[in-house]
Amino acid sequence: MFTGIVEEVGKVARIETSGENRRIVIATETISMHLRTGDSCAVSGVCLTALDITPNSFSADLAPETWVRTSLSRIVEGALVNLERPLRVEGRMDGHIVQGHVDGVGNLIGFERIPHSDDYWLRVEVPAELEKYLVYKGSIAIEGISLTVARLEDLICTIAIIPHTVEMTNLHSLKPGDSVNVETDIVAKYLEKWIGRGDFRPAMVTKELASQRI
16 A cells, blocks of 8 residues: 655656566665565555565566556656555555556646746546546545646646755656556545445444555
8 A cells, every 4th residue: 555655756768668568667866775575665556576686776577457557558768657656554654545556547728837936737638537536625546656636627637836845856847748657546446335235334334445545
């Protein structure tokens, strides 16, 4: 489980291809020193397994499904990726519950500074099947970053971004037309299932949410 609070921005040093499978090598400054072989690491919102760890890099294998269904398919050598290690049991939980299981790939429509402000508007077109999980002021993970929905217009999700987030993530390296990983709030998926089968009860929500907290 992750929180969507990016620890470090890594750089794709190399992409190795073997048939339909790929391995990416990610250069880091500090995060690799805290990884062990087999550990999970969220790479721009995709939960991957760390391999071949050195003090300044780690590798991760990408199955064809991961390559096709995430924004990792657009990366090239030199691309910036957001990195986060899983939440520790004794850790404080910032952000929101992020699983590292990408629900779909959105299209970056715009990323521009808000007039007379230091903040930015990030606008992403989300896949039609994910729109029902998004609500005003609700949580969303874009490229593995925990963010809050500021406005919804059809399939266009607008998010306010503060300068710190721009500086500490890969958002500044993206441009309109780029694909971005989208993960919606898991609570919305549980509610949809319970309501759909007619056995929704408030006590169930309380119990299930409690089980999601570490």
